[in-house]
Amino acid sequence: MRQTFTLFLLLGFTTVRAQTLPSPKEHFGFTIGDNYHLATFTQTEAYFQKLAAASDRMELTVIGQTEEGRNQYMFIVSSPENLKKRARYQEISQKMARAEGLTDAEAKALAAEGKAVVWIDGGLHATETVGTHQLIETAWQLASRKDPETLNILDNVIILLTHANPDGQELVSNWYMREKTPEKRSLDHLPKLYQKYIGHDNNRDFYIMNMKESQNMGRQLFVEWLPQIMYNHHQRGPAGSVLAGPPYRDPFNYVFDPLMVTGIDAVGAAMYNRLNVENKPGFTRLTGSTFSTWYNGGLRTTTHFHNMIGLLTEIIGSPTPEEIPLVPQRLIPNNNTPNPATPQKWYFQQSIDYSLSLNWAVLNYAARHRDELLYNIYHMGKSSIERGSKDYWTPYPSRIDAITESIKKASPAGGRASAAPALSHYEAVLREPSLRDARGYILPASQADFPTAVKFVNALIKTGILVHKATSDFSVDNKTYPAGSYIVKTNQAFRPHVLDMFEPQDYPNDFLYPDGPPVRPYDAAGWTLAYQMGVQFDRVLTDFTGPFERVPYGELQVPKAASPAKATAGYELSARTNDSFLAVNDLLAAGLEVYRITAAGSGQGTFFVPASAKAKTIVDKVAQERGLTVTAAPKRPAATDLTKLSPRRIALWDTYGGSMPSGWVRWIMEQYHFPFDVIFAKDIDAGELRKKYDAIVFVTRAIPAASGPSESGGYYGRRPPQLEEIPAEYHATLGSITAEKSIPELRKFLEAGGTILTIGSSANLAYHLNLPVRNALVEMTRSGVDRPLPGEKYYIPGSILRVAVDSSQRATWGMNGQTDVYFDASPVFTLAPDALARGTLKPLMWFPNDKPLRSGWAWGQAYLQGGVTAFEATVGSGKLLVYGPEITFRAQAHGTFKLLFNQLYSTR
Incomplete structure (x- = not known):
């Protein structure tokens, strides 16, 4: 864990402070907001250092390193007097947010003493260039302005100005500024993802925090500072408006404290009122945009589950001037858009000006209501503690x-129930004892994949959740748990986040009109992280105690595992534990022999490693670092029960500009030490694939549909880049998978003995190969033609579903007979009976009933019953593995990682 530190220049402090504040124009050579100009991160870093050195209103801290190794910065801005007492104000902010052991009177006293803490960030989505540049201008204005409003803000507020994506700013600004002629500059066709591995999905990482940038910011938000307001700048607003902002459309998540929701309303009112006073029209809200407060996992939205007033604006604007288009329905004032904008030419400077106005509106509100904001976050935390301390039912x-x-x-029939019976219905349903919220959750240390359970616990700890650990064996509800088990109670301030990570999301049926089409959720409808990670836990409905020690806030856990005894025969590693695959990869890389046990039974798929001093050194290391349980085998299994492994030559598909699903898989494979190459469409079209690779992985949106446009390649409806637009160094990455060139080469690869694994929509490859499978989610029209089920009958956006698994197959070794999968309008199949009988098709996962929904929204889920959602097909001498669900979804779906890992070894 990286400690934050204050960045001091080597010059003497007194001398530095006497320097004149450098303006952006003096440093960059242009004014922030000038057309056709963007600042790089290298330039911005130097400016931040100059500004901090010259101003007594700000301290510049490095909160960690990025995935590419750059410093990630946060300014702490306030009056010089407040900065001298920064530690005390930070302590007050922490105490008020956690609400532990305070009386109302003590909380009011702390609220009167403390300062409001407000987070403002920029640049998370690096192509949204307003965000980074308003951050630069905001820092300059806060350092230099002397008007009464700004001075009052500095006296009453501590502002955390945070750069969200340094790597992205460097890439995007250099790409834009590479063209010498300003009018020819363009943000189009960025050659790779603007955050390593994940690009735009960096705003979907904040309840698990896989990426370093997420971890850096999450620690400041949820462990170190716990601001009362956080403001997340984004682009872009809906066509015809200048920006979208708070309040947001329904649904909001039912676990929220109502004061958080109304707090968003209050600050939102300050924001759009200020714009109206300054004659800056075009702010839309509520159903004027698609943005809601349902989803967790975003930089802004995860704060909602921590009682923080999380703000999002999505504004138009680019260094290249653009137009506000004519959208007639947005010209009439209404409650969504009280002050519409008219069609006009729009300039970058206008977006910067709007952003500064919005920032000052938020900061002015915080200055005027600092004690109220501090007390309110305490009140929300106290309410959460009280709800978690008694019987409570979330509606x-x-x-x-x-x-x-x-x-x-x-x-x-036709009558109306009386008030008294109606009340009894309420009591019977909403006060049913078995349906009350949990008082806590126990994660037993005895579960098969405890290291992954600890990863889940660490995700909670990174988000500021209070966790306890058992120091000895204990019993709850007549069940005994071993020492080392983790306990997460709900009587804590951030109870909404605890519930959201363990409990199903219950998304409402949301349709445009009765019997009409569904309204798409902003992101996922269901994501319960414990389900995605395959974590075993028990819900406890009554208060319980035990030999529990409190884990200090922010202290990440390392699962403990004893080093295995020295074995005469060898060592066994369970296939049910994901980290076993990491150990196997390290063993294979060291040139050691590794086998899998093929005999049917509970140990099928277990890894066996013949004993040697070198093997013991490696398994000891993984056991200590990862908590992996390694068993000393008393004897070597029979030769007929073993199959020897060797590392496969693995290729992972990607595309020009970068595929986020591919980036996530790249990160996963690096974490688990799988060797692989990244390949592109041109590599596939060049042929001779079997000479180079044994296995190829295609993530969702790699393989185009068998009917329709022949190319995919991740351009998602955007114009593919032209050769002359792209520097020569990226030419090899251009191109798309096509039916004409790519599919024949993939067929040859399979027929020659290769393995292809497809995820999500890349299941289209099965149709290209004319396998005897068909879409299970169709209906027959009157003309006798199949068509996809319409949304009025069947609609499942991103949600968690339960499937049955044939865990006896090599592809599914280590899996249970049922598992939870992330399903996002994923393909489902019907397999031809004769192919099943011949064994050329093998179902791996399917829906055994008509109610598979575990978390989220599944309209018409009965259509899934009997549908196959994963299968293995023999093609020539090779194998095609088709997984409809997103088995590697955003590197969150640890519970299904083995479905990928099992394919990445050769056996003989």
Whole structure:
């Protein structure tokens, strides 16, 4: 864990402070907001250092390193007097947010003493260039302005100005500024993802925090500072408006404290009122945009689950001037857009000016209401502690529907239920004892993949959740748990986040109009992280105690595992533990022999490593670093029960500009030490694939549909780049998978004995190869033609579903008989009976019933029953593995990683 530190220049402090504040124009050579000009991160870093050195209003801290090794900066800005007492104000902010052991009177006293803490960031999505540049201008204005409003802000607020994506700014600004002629500059066709591995998905990482940048910012937000307001700058607003902002459309998540939601309303009002006073029209809100507060995992949205007023604006603007288009329906004032903008030419400077106005509106609100903001976050935390300390029922939509059904069944036909019986229906459904919220969760240390459970615990700890650990064996509800088990109780301030990580999301049925098409959620509808990671836990509905020690806030856990005894025969590593694959890869890389046990039974798929001093050194290291349980085998299994492994030559598909799903898989494979090459469409079209590779992985959106446009390649409807637009160093990455050139080469690869694994929509390859499978989610029209089920009948956005697994297959070794999968309008198949009988097709996962939904929204889920969602096909001498669900989804779906890992070894 990296400690934050204050960046001091080597010059004497007194001398430095006497320097004149450098303006952006003096440093960069242009004014922030000038057309056709962007600052690089290298330039920005130097400016931040100059500004901090010359101003007594700000300290510049490095909160960590980025994935590419750059410094990630945060300014701490306030009056010089406040900065001298920074530690005390930080302590108050922490105490108020956690609300532990305070009386209301003590909280009011701390609120009166403390300063409001406000986070403002920029640049997370690096092609949204307003964000980074408003951050630069904001830092300069806060350092230099002397007007009464700014001075009052500095006296009453501590501002955390945070650069969200240094790597992205360097890439994007250099790409834009590479063209010498300003009018020819363009942000189009960036050659790679603007954050290493994940690009735009960097705003989907904040409840698990896989990336270094997420970890750096998450520690400041949820462990170190815990601001009362955080403001996340983005682009772009809906066509016809200048920006979208708070408040946001329904649904909001039912675990929220209502004061957080109304707090967003209050600050939002300050923001759009200021714009109106300054004659800056074009702010839209509510259903004027698609943005909601349902989803967790975003830089802004995860703060909602921590009682923080999380703000998002999405503004138009680019260094290249653009137009506000004519959208007639946005010209009439209404509650969504009270002050519409008119069609006009729009300049970068206008977006910077709007952003500064919005920042000052938020900061002015915080200055005027600092004690209220501090007390309110305490009040929300206290309410969460109280709810977690007693019986409480969260009113989810499915339970409201159950009340309605109960009333209908009890009422005479055409009649109306009386008030008293209606109350009894409420009590029976919404106060059903078995449906009350959990008081806590126990994660037993005895579960098969405890190292992954600890990764889940660490995700909670990174987000500021209080965790306990058992110091000895204990019992709860007549069940015994071993020492080392983790306990997460709900009587804590951030209870909303705890519930959201363990419990199903219950997304409401949301349609444009009755019997009409569904309204798409902003992101996922369901994501329960414990389900995605395959973590075993018990919900406890009553208060419980035990030999529990409190884990200090922010202290990450390392699972403990004893080094295995020296073995005469060898060592066994469970296939049910993901980190076993890491150990196997290290063993293979060291040239050691590794086998898998093929005999049917509970140990099928277990790794066996013949004993040697070198093997013991490696397994000891992984056991200590990862908590991996390694068993000393008393004897070598029979030769007929073993198959020898060797590392495969693995290729992972990617595309020009970068595929986020591919980037996530790249990160996963690096974490688990799989060797691989990244290949592109041109590599595939060149042929001779079998001479180079044994296995190729295609993530979702790599393989185009078998009917329709022949190219995919990750351009997602955008114009593919032309050769003359792209520097020569990137030419090899251009191109798309096509039916004409690529598919024949993939067929040759399979027929020659290669293995291809497809995820998500890349299951299209099965149709290109004319395998005897068909889409299970179709209906027949009157003309006798199959068509996809319409949204009015069947619609499943990103959600968690439960599937049955044939865990006896090599592809699924280490899996349980049922598992949770992340499903996002994923393909589902019907397999031809004769192919099943011949064994050329083998179903791996399927839906065994008509109610597979675990978390999220699944309209028409009964259509899934019996559908196959993963299968293995024999093609010539090779194998095609097709996985409809997103088994590597955003590197969160640890519970299904083995479905990928099992394919990445050769056996003989």
